[in-house]
Structures are given as structure tokens and as C-alpha cells.
Amino acid sequence: MTTVHVLFIGAGRMARAMIAGIRRRQGPIHWDISVANHQDSARLTELTTTFRVRAQTDWRTAAEQADIIILAMPPAAHQTVLETLSHHVLPHQLVASVAAGIGVSGLASKLPEGTQCAWLMPNIAAAVGESMTLCAFGDTVTADNREKLAEILRGLGQYHVCTETQVHHLTAITGSAPAFAFQFAEALEQAATALATDETTARLLVGQMLLGSAKLLLSGRPPEELTDEVATPGGATAAGLSVLTEAQFKTRVMDAIEATNQRARALAPET
Numbered sequence: 001m002t003t004v005h006v007l008f009i010g011a012g013r014m015a016r017a018m019i020a021g022i023r024r025r026q027g028p029i030h031w032d033i034s035v036a037n038h039q040d041s042a043r044l045t046e047l048t049t050t051f052r053v054r055a056q057t058d059w060r061t062a063a064e065q066a067d068i069i070i071l072a073m074p075p076a077a078h079q080t081v082l083e084t085l086s087h088h089v090l091p092h093q094l095v096a097s098v099a100a101g102i103g104v105s106g107l108a109s110k111l112p113e114g115t116q117c118a119w120l121m122p123n124i125a126a127a128v129g130e131s132m133t134l135c136a137f138g139d140t141v142t143a144d145n146r147e148k149l150a151e152i153l154r155g156l157g158q159y160h161v162c163t164e165t166q167v168h169h170l171t172a173i174t175g176s177a178p179a180f181a182f183q184f185a186e187a188l189e190q191a192a193t194a195l196a197t198d199e200t201t202a203r204l205l206v207g208q209m210l211l212g213s214a215k216l217l218l219s220g221r222p223p224e225e226l227t228d229e230v231a232t233p234g235g236a237t238a239a240g241l242s243v244l245t246e247a248q249f250k251t252r253v254m255d256a257i258e259a260t261n262q263r264a265r266a267l268a269p270e271t
């Protein structure tokens, strides 16, 4: 079995979800994972014991051994880390960032010319192997490194290779929208517990309803058609849908998407 050395710089929520996803998959590669962060040594200890990763107090030492370096820290931390990394990165290594707004070109512009770079937009469902991850590769990434990264992404769930511009526009849809879905779930759970049941049962009812709806969507049927199928003419669902339409539900979702993408662009350091 081939061993590939992966270094995560940043050990927060996204790194944890990705490491969990990688560890779930029994693929053809053995992942030797190192993790470094800014300050939180308790977090590193927790990751070490849960996921068999190596905690690194100084990521620069681990960077030398890495085949793939994943930047999983806030966009604002990239400037400084990339400046240092630019003195250490080697031509065979792949540098990937999961930071909102960063862009594969933004990444490449701060590293030596020709550095192999990729920009990833995973989501938190990576922890259960169900992320929808977007991936934009820089021009210089070798076929071998594309395949290694693809193998990581298969552990996280589904992935879709697209352009940098597409990742900018779709960040809200795949990266952030789980939070919107959780808000919807929270509202449904609150209604369920207020009206009829306990919290555990409410979680099951709402989670299974969302899972079933997601499976129908993934079967390829359009949401309008599925909505129509639920809403019996003159029936109960139509009354609820009218309230959502009155509140301009779809327009508000679009506003949330635009606000998210704009903020993502604003957070990234200037190129």
C-alpha cells in the first residue's frame, strides 16, 4: 500500500471533519496525517487520540516531509502562513486551501512560480463521508497529485472539479448552505417539540424527512415537480407553501447566498 503524507495547517472544525472523512474510507492509500494549529494544544491532543494523527508544534518541520499540505485555517491567516511556506514548499508537493474566497490563483500568486495548488470547498458533512466538495486545480498540478487529492475527496463524500470562478459563486451553495439547512431543521424541530413530541423524536422525524427529500432530489427529479407531488390540490401543504411564498422564501434564500459569497470574497487577502 502506498503511504502519502498529508499535513493540515489549522486544526479547527473543517480540518476535523476532513480528517474524520479520510479515516472512514478504506482506499488504496495509507494516509500519514500530521496536524498543526495556532495555539490550541488540547485540540491537537484530541485529534491525535481520535484519528491517529501526529500533532506538530512547528508545521515548518512537518512541511518538508509532506506530499500534500492542506491549509485549513481562516482566510486572514493565509497571508502570513503562505509567506513562510513559500520558503519551504517543494516542486513535487501539492498545496491545497479550503479557505472561502482564497481562489487557486490567489494561492499560487503567493507561492513560488509553478507550485502545484488546488482550492477546495468542502462542507461539514465530510465528517460522515457525505460532503459535496468543489475542487479547482491550478494548471501545474500533476496527474499523480490530482489522483491523490481525488482519493482524499472520495473519503469526504462526492466531489466536483470546476473552475475557480465557479467555486467563488458556489461557495454559499455547498460550503455554507448546510448551515441554512440546519436552521430550517431547527425551526422544524422547535415546531415538533412545541406541538407534539420530545427532542429525540423530533430529531429523527426531521432528519429522516430531510434525508428522504435529499434522496428524491438526487434521483434526478426537479424540486418543482417534487413540490407539486407533495402538495395535493386544494390540500394542506398548499396552505403552508402560500405562507412561504408570501414571505418571499426563495428571494430571501438568494439574498443569503449573495451575502455569503460577497463576504467570502471580502475575507480573502488581496492578491
Ligand SMILES: NC(=O)C1=CN([C@@H]2O[C@H](COP(=O)(O)OP(=O)(O)OC[C@H]3O[C@@H](n4cnc5c(N)ncnc54)[C@H](O)[C@@H]3O)[C@@H](O)[C@H]2O)C=CC1
Pocket: 009, 010, 011, 012, 013, 014, 015, 036, 037, 038, 039, 040, 072, 073, 074, 075, 077, 080, 081, 098, 099, 100, 121, 122, 123, 124, 175, 176
Ligand atoms: N466550517 C466549515 O463548514 C467550512 C470551513 N471552510 C474553511 O475552512 C477554514 C477553517 O474554518 P473552520 O475550521 O470553520 O475554523 P476554525 O476556527 O474552527 O479553525 C481554524 C483553525 O485554524 C487555526 N489557525 C488560525 N491561524 C493559524 C495560523 N496562523 N497557523 C496555523 N493555524 C492557524 C486555528 O488554531 C484553528 O485550529 C476557513 O478558511 C473556512 O473558510 C470551508 C468550508 C466549510
Ligand SMILES: O=C(O)[C@@H]1CCC=N1
Pocket: 100, 171, 175, 176
Ligand atoms: O463560514 C465560513 O466562512 C466558512 C466558509 C464556508 C463555510 N464556512
